[in-house]
Amino acid sequence: MSVVSTLWVDRDFGGLSKTSDSGPNFRILWNRWAATNDVFSSMRAWGRGDRGHAFAFEHINFDGRFAALNVGNGQSSWWSYFGTAFNDVVSSSLIVVRAPNDIVVPLGQQVSSTFASMFDAQAAGTPLARVGNPQVYGNFFPGYDASRLFMTISQNLTVAISGWPDYDANVKYDVEFFLTGTKLHGRAKWSHVWVESGIFSQKVHDRIAPRLHGAKGSLTSAVENQLRLFASRNFREVYLIPGPRPDMSQFGYFAKHDDDVCLAVIPA
Known part of the structure; x- marks a missing residue:
């Protein structure tokens, strides 16, 4: 049960790659790509028993512009090329694993x-x-x-x-x-x-x-x-999702970290 994301140095999923897997224990998994920043050109994400999002940020501290992918359980989505404006700029990334019944x-x-x-x-x-x-x-x-x-x-x-x-x-x-x-x-x-x-x-x-x-x-x-x-509700977990509220009907989107932030709570 996890959400997995891979970044590639070249467009169309070629060259050196870096993979992040949330595994069964992480709601949010982060990476700072200090040694390999500003080199990535494509990205893919998979929902392997979970749904969620993969974020690739322009700056090392999960800020600036970002490219995002949305995946449902058993689904995959991708950027075969980030595009000229976002090529070779990624310095950090996040995976956010969504609960089936969370409120965002x-x-x-x-x-x-x-x-x-x-x-x-x-x-x-x-x-x-x-x-x-x-x-x-x-x-x-x-x-x-x-x-x-x-x-x-x-x-x-x-x-x-x-x-x-x-x-x-x-x-x-x-x-x-x-x-x-x-x-x-x-x-x-x-x-x-x-x-x-x-x-x-x-x-x-x-x-x-x-x-x-x-x-x-x-x-x-x-x-x-x-x-x-x-106040009248009971919850078992709370977390945050960067940027505007993701639309799970879309495979992905571009945004900026300071466009918004979403509070996510999981009912008990």
Whole structure:
């Protein structure tokens, strides 16, 4: 019982190949192709007793553009050639094994609007202002917490300084979904604050960082409030799927990691 994916150096499944097999024990199997990155031209996936997806990412940390394949149990799908725009760029890959009865919910649109409203309320009367809407995407096995999956919310900011041009800044929050018993929960586990370089960078950072890091509690409350939709349900597993919700009627698709992220839960 597994989902299997193979990447080939040449188009039409030729040349050196690298195969990943989820086996019976892995919901998500990852590979960083550090020694053989930027060489792959074709890919194929098989559902061997399971259904799921194979993802080939542009960058080493499962981000950037990606090519995806969808497979049902006993099915196979393929890219005989990634195409000129995606040829020789793959640096990492994921296999996601789907449960037969999982519930998949795209998070981007709802989380983005909820976060924007929360942030604007908290930033009122401060030098902070949002620039555009937040991006919501999957963050898989980051170096600072390498065994976990997160939904990341990234918001660009400006910081007003009297008598000086505004500074650009950014805040990111990593939200973890988990089960307590059979109940679904979410929390903002990590926060990251960046300020552009300049003569006042450290002062600006010291001024805004405590407020932004401190907002993790409010964000956790907002996430938990959104998850009340599932309060009456019992689950046995939760995981994330990168990008927009896959359409299993299609053999595959191209997208970007920050187009969206999907929450998947398996009823108990």
